[in-house]
Amino acid sequence: MTLSLSSSLDFASLAAGYASGSFTPSQVVAQVLARIKAAGDDKVWIAKSDEASLLRRAVELEAVPEARRAELPLYGIPFAVKDNIDVGGMPTTAGCPDYAYTAEADAETVRRLLTAGAILVGKTNMDQFATGLVGVRSPYGVARNPFNADYIPGGSSSGSAVAVSAGLVSFSLGTDTAGSGRVPAGFNNIVGLKPTKGLVSARGVVPACRSLDCVSVFTLTVEDSMSVLEVLAGYDPGDAFSRHAPVMPPAPARGRRMGVPASGQLRFFGDDAAQQSYVQAVGRARDLGWQVVEIDFAPFAEVADLLYSGPWVAERTAAVGDFIAAHPSAALDVTRGIIMGGVQKSAVDAFRATYRLEELRAKAAAQWTLMDLMLLPTSGTIYTIDQVMADPVATNTNLGAYTNFVNLLDLCAIAIPSAMRPDGLPCGVTLMAPAFAEAMAADAASALHRQSGLPMGSTRLPPPARPMEYGRGGLARMLVVGGHLSGQPLNGQLTGLGGRLVESCRTAPVYGFYALPGTPRRPGLVRLADGAGASIEGEIWEMTPDAFGRFVATIPAPLGIGQVDLDDGRTVSGFLCEACAVQGAREISAFGGWRAFIASEGG
Missing domain, CATH: 3.90.1300.10 (Amidase signature (AS) domain)
Incomplete structure (x- = not known):
């Protein structure tokens, strides 16, 4: 290009x-x-x-x-x-x-x-x-x-x-x-x-x-x-x-x-x-x-x-x-x-x-x-x-x-x-x-x-063939792949801010997935330079912009929020990790998601 x-x-x-x-x-x-x-x-x-x-x-x-x-x-x-x-x-x-x-x-x-x-x-x-x-x-x-x-x-x-x-x-x-x-x-x-x-x-x-x-x-x-x-x-x-914008459920316009x-x-x-x-x-x-x-x-x-x-x-x-x-x-x-x-x-x-x-x-x-x-x-x-x-x-x-x-x-x-x-x-x-x-x-x-x-x-x-994904009703939309998934220990941070689960999804197969050291346990999602990665399970949540800002402010390095490609062609905001932070970390891409990895360890 x-x-x-x-x-x-x-x-x-x-x-x-x-x-x-x-x-x-x-x-x-x-x-x-x-x-x-x-x-x-x-x-x-x-x-x-x-x-x-x-x-x-x-x-x-x-x-x-x-x-x-x-x-x-x-x-x-x-x-x-x-x-x-x-x-x-x-x-x-x-x-x-x-x-x-x-x-x-x-x-x-x-x-x-x-x-x-x-x-x-x-x-x-x-x-x-x-x-x-x-x-x-x-x-x-x-x-x-x-x-x-x-x-x-x-x-x-x-x-x-x-x-x-x-x-x-x-x-x-x-x-x-x-x-x-x-x-x-x-x-x-x-x-x-x-x-x-x-x-x-x-x-x-x-x-x-x-x-x-x-x-x-x-x-x-x-x-x-x-x-x-x-x-x-x-x-x-x-x-x-x-x-303050109220939390509104997504409402598809078709029909x-x-x-x-x-x-x-x-x-x-x-x-x-x-x-x-x-x-x-x-x-x-x-x-x-x-x-x-x-x-x-x-x-x-x-x-x-x-x-x-x-x-x-x-x-x-x-x-x-x-x-x-x-x-x-x-x-x-x-x-x-x-x-x-x-x-x-x-x-x-x-x-x-x-x-x-x-x-x-x-x-x-x-x-x-x-x-x-x-x-x-x-x-x-x-x-x-x-x-x-x-x-x-x-x-x-x-x-x-x-x-x-x-x-x-x-x-x-x-x-x-x-x-x-x-x-x-x-x-x-x-x-x-x-x-x-x-x-x-x-x-x-x-x-x-x-x-x-x-x-x-x-x-x-x-117009571009593939539009970017956006939040609904003025809400911020975000992909989570680790401890914030439904049923995981950190999910309460989302629900406590009024977050609402929109859908389950998978990333495009271009990411590496790693278990980061330290506690609480958390994964790192990294886009691979050669694009030859795995498709990782995730969930899309949405919340008001105010809540989203408060949530993002609590995210510790080396994690952050960036644009993540999904397997259906959409692009959403979601958790990403600095590439330097996964050096020496255990790669868990083969599990296809955080839940499967935790289950493999009896968690």
Whole structure:
């Protein structure tokens, strides 16, 4: 496998290249820099990491011993962040140069990604103060839609979406209050994951509507987005809106009930191509064996209208209104008008709207008894830049018809590519699920995305044949092969943290298995350089990210958590051992598992 300007930066391709030694993080960084240079003045970036620091980061990763690289789930993966997310030592502008400040520390999301081995390339363009779904409300220009520069890239996370679609980075962070992590995904033929509110920390993010804001993830595949979520998810005591994720059982999406709006409740604003794309997506859902059921979309639509017509706009005023009042010329006219419009909202308005929201929430809950997932267009249409500039408010409002209600109703959502229109523009759909059911939505989204047969982003490359395995419902998933197996002495460490057994499995036949010296008795699983090893029995367990982090912190050297290949082609996080630690240890690969070895000794 060689690396070129046309190579895919999806996670599976990079992991395979690193594992085989075909390329290094330094070479990936060099390719990323070359791609950014070739893209020219695409208006994607507000600030970039300098070349020297990127190469230093790559060299640091290359210096990590090979046996410990598997402990970095995002080893050598290049990413970008929206410029309302803090990166220590870099300016945060939120799309407003006069607002800029130099961040003293990384946002919690950035810290987690860097700790997991990712490489930060830079900070991306956005609709000013994250106010807009269009991607044109920026004094830094309009990020170029890679399919047609006359059309909007979608906002407010415009630069983050374009960077992934154009193959400049493997993934990026956006934010999503009203749809900013989904609409740009639809317009750029990529995946946009909007997690449940509070599942991912928003500490270090310039707020838009703080009670609704979510950090979102853009990737080329659903599996990649869930791999990022596994790193990001977890309670943050420093974020007052952070939430503990409940332990949820896995829920396969195939065969489940897929809700779609009843006839006459869909709006495509005269866009026949968008309507046809959605009809085709619903047909593919049926082909996959899902039960498509019509639901009453009216309560969802009314909640969508509440977001900007109701008092929640006053939250935007609370976030940055004082700055704009003191520096009125610093904000764009449309941005200033929206944010300062919140001054007119009263506490009485807020209570009345809250009461109405709860009434609508009850009506929406009744619809959820009929469905397990909801399948909607990501947007009802797409506009040219000129169309948006001519009517900035109405066009933006139309783009939020299928997105604005999601955070108010505490849902999670995954936007995926669906079709290419006759005019060459991409069209997307979004799968929505109740809070903390990301994995159920992801299972369905992955199947539907692959069924579309579309290439990844604007790269024209097909998705990888073998997706990586990921946790379910925002849970971390882990392979155990020794004392933590069911019935073994250390299994209580998992169950005590709320861990749940998912399945029994076996590794691919490429590992050596050793009985390590000392107590408690424990094995060491090592991937063999020549690939001529044994298939070892194991179990897959899952737990919340918080519990997973606490568990990993207790693992003593020379053991660690890395990526392990299974015999059915999946890749999961699991126990691995440093190769140097098994020198002189007894090899027990022939037993095929820890239980069989213990039984052979009368244990």
